[in-house]
Amino acid sequence: MADTVQFYMEEMIPEMRDLEQKGIFSKKEIKSILKKREKFEYALKRRISKKADFLRYIEYEMNLEALRKKRRARMVSNTKQSISDYAGPRRIYFIYKRCLTKFKGDISIWLQYINYAKKTGASRTLGKIFAQAIQLHPMNEKMWILAAAWEWEENANIVAARVLLQRALRLNATTETLWHEYFRLELVYIAKILARREVLGIDASPEEIEKSLLENKEVDTDNMIKLPSVTGEEFEAFIKDAEDESGDGKSTSNKKQKSKNGKKEKALEPLTEEKAETYRAEANPVLRGEVAMVVYRNAVKEIPDSFPFRKGFLDIANSFIKPKPLKENSIQYIYDSIEQDFKNLPEARALVARRAIDAYKVDEEGYAKGVAETVKEFWQICENGGTKTWELFVENMEAEYHRTQEENLKLYFSKMIDRIISSANKKKIHSERLYLLQINWILSTSTLSVETTSKNVLAILDKAVPQYPDSRTLVLQQIRLLRSLSQSEQMTSLPVIFAHALKTHSESFDIWREYISFIRTAYREGDMTQEQVEEAFLEAIHTTTALLPDVTEERAEIGHIKQGVGAWFLDWINETEGITGVRRVYQSLMKKSLPELTFFMTCVHLEKKNSVDEVASKKAIAMLYEKAIHADEKNEDTYLSFLKYLNETGQIEEANKVLWRAGKAVADKDAFSQRYNEMLEGRWTEPSFGAAELDLDMGMDPQDPDEIMSS
Structure with missing residues (x-):
């Protein structure tokens, strides 16, 4: 190991000597660089190499190169x-290679390597990197796409880009991203060629060119020299004269001529009308988009049953503005295939109905006509469609309402949405989604007063909530709107609604937060006594403690509920009774239940905040830290917080004991030691431990209209 490191260090001597001679680095700096590199090299030669060591070495070399x-x-x-310049x-390339020899399967390192090669403009090296990465990760579509993009965007090599993606699809035929x-x-390639031809006027007729010139105000047609048109007979005569001047009277178009360097080369043949016609976009199958359509048809064969996959092709085609790479008949073919294969899918029928709108941009002349056609199509599919079709009708009209800036069109969409909702209500077509769309539409566009708007929406919610009792969103919307009313109206309705909502939706963090905010506001307004609020809090803690643990990511919300309710209770007690009440509550709860880590850390926070009796506070804080460590013995942040407190209060002997315990308990002792040193240097920020980051006073102002409207 030492021999290899020594060999690498000796190889650096010419480079270091050159840097010193040029005056870029001083002798002292060069010694420091060599010492640092030697340390990195030894780290890379460990029995078990760590990815972090390679990445730190690369980062150091990049910073050093930037400084140089x-x-x-x-x-x-x-x-x-x-030598020092390269x-x-x-x-850096050498370190990357060594790193990828050890960690071939790490995609993130390959991507960093590729980005560095792009940044430094190493085209030849980049080609080799892509070849190695694809060989090792042939099933990773991102590698193929990056390689193809590099060939097309950097090297302008459409053939190589096509070959790469074709090979990728042979191995990953069901990967949607590759097909897209x-x-x-293919469409970008067509669009680029069409744009060039448009600039050069290749596909334009003489009449179009003349019309374009006359319409251009910057062109002075009076002083412009017009070239005479040349007929076919005149062109043939010109060719004949050129042949006669050559001396032998023979056609030069069918024989080989010698160029200036003596090499034989073919003489250029005259461009016939038939040959010129093949270069026009309409006659060229590639420029007509036939290759792109072959890609689409093959993709559909491989993945026939995915509507989002088909829609992705349309989104790509419609993303081009001018020139349009796909002809109308090709786009229509895609729509027809979607309509045929997904005739019973509401989303597909809605997409086909939008065909007329998607053909135009919002500010284009035909957009209004497209809107009329789309609305007509939607009404037809809604006649025989289900609830989902009505939802999509409203969503599409609302999306267009927000897209357009023209006042008449906005008014048209607004009236249309009201008409759709009214028609659905008359036909007794209801769904949770349809109710939510109606409610959000009223709240976002109503010009009535906040109170009137809230009461109108509450009338809708009074019908919706009983129909869909499992909907958290409807219940939460109902609660928030009621909280915008006067305190007396809240006290009339909300206790009953909360009692039912917290049983049905006991795992909803937002509903618990609204409930805690409600009872705290009720206490401030004098509608609930301190005993009633404390009893409500204790009941809430009892209910949330009984919830199943948040062992999966999907149930992480339960952990926030348990943390939040206890933290909000302690915060409220601290406001009303001070630290004495806080101690009474947490001592009582520790006897009756098993609080979690964040509960104890919240208690620690309040003890530090209200430290009046220093001896009692020290004793209480130490006890709470011990409880917190017992709740999670491997949590490094708890140990660091405790150590920080002990060092700040001069309890050095206790700090040493805790440090020894932490070294035995934590998973990575080296990483913990580094974090401990950062804490001693003042570079460690104490985390909030979950509960402290929750807003403990979520008491929304009942009269705040902006909060209600934004929700």
């Missing part, structure tokens, strides 16, 4: 490039 370039740029020197990047990117590549 900066100093080199400041120097007024005409010296040629030497040794830095070469070493291949389709996009």
Whole structure:
């Protein structure tokens, strides 16, 4: 190991000598660089190498190279490039190679390697990197896409890009992203060629060119020299004259001529009308989009049953503005295939109904006509469609309402949405989603007073909530709107609604937060006594403690509920009774239940905040930290928080004991030691432990209209 490190260090000598001679780094700096590199090299030669060591080494070399370039740029020197100018990047590449020899399967390192090669403009190296990465990760579509994008965008090599994506699809035929990117590549290629031809006027007729010139105000047609048109006979005569001047009277179009360098080359043949016609966009199958449509048809064969997959092709095609790479008949083919294969899917029928709108941008002339056609199509599919079709009708009209800025169109969409909702109500077509769309539409567009708007929406919710009792969103909307009313109206309705909601939706953090906010507001307004609020809090803690633990990511909300209710209770007690009440409550709760880590850390926070009796506070804080450690013995932040407190209060002996316990308990002792040193240096920020980051006073102002409207 030492021999290898020594060999690498000796290889650096010419580079270091060059840097010193140029005056970029001083002797002291060079010694520091060598010492740092030696430390990194030994770290890489451990029996079990760590990815972090390689990445730290690469980061150091990148920073060093950036510093070298900066100093080199400041120097007024005409010296040629030497070893120090390319040794830095070469070493970074070398470290990357060694890292990827150890960690071939780590995609993130490959991506960093690729990005660095792109940044440094190493095209030849980048090609090799892509080849190695694809060989090791042939099932990773991102590698293929990056390689194809590099070939097309950087090298302008459409053939190589196509080949890469075709190979990728042979191995990953059911990967949707690859099909979409291949389709996009073909359309971008067509769009680029069409844009060039448009600039050059290749596909334009003489009449179109003349019309374009006359319409261009910057062109002075009076002073413009018009070239005479050349007929076919005149062109043939011109060719004949050129042949006669050559001396032998023979056609030069069918024989080989010698160029200036003596090599034989074919003489250019005259461009016939038939040959010129093949170069026009309409006659060229690639420019007509036939290759892109072959991609689409093959993609549908491989993945026939995915509507989002088909929709992705349309989204790509419609994302182009001018020139449009796909002809109307090709786009219509995609719509027809979706309509045929997904005739019973509401989303597909809605997409086909939007065909007329999607053909235009919002500010284009035909947009209004497209809207009329789309609305007509939607009414037809709603006649025989289910609830989902009505929901999609409302969603599409609302989306267009927000897209357009033209007042008449906005008014049209507004009236149309009201008409759709009214028609659905008359036909007794209801769903949770349809109710929510109606409610959000009224809240966002109503010009009536906040109170009137709230009462109108509450009338709808009075019908919706009983129909869909399992809907958290409807109940939460009802609670928030009621809280915007006067305190007396809240006290009339909310206790009953909360009693039912907390039984039905006991795992909803938002409903618990609204409930705690409600009882705290009721206490401040004098509608509930301190005993009633404390009893309500204790009942809430009892209910939330009984909830099943949040062992999965999907149930993480339960952990927030348990943390929040206890923290909010302690915060309220601290406001009303001070630290004495806080101690009474947490001592009582510790006897009756098993609080979690965040509960104890909240108690610690309040003890520190209200430290009046220093001896009693120290004793209480130490006890609470011990309880917190017992609740989670491997939590490093708890140990660091305790150690910080002990060091700040001069309890050095106790701190040493806790540090020894932490070293035995934590998973990574080295990482913990580093964090401990950062804490001693003042560079460690104490976390909030979950509960402290929750807003303990969520008491929304009942008269605040903005909060209600935004929710």
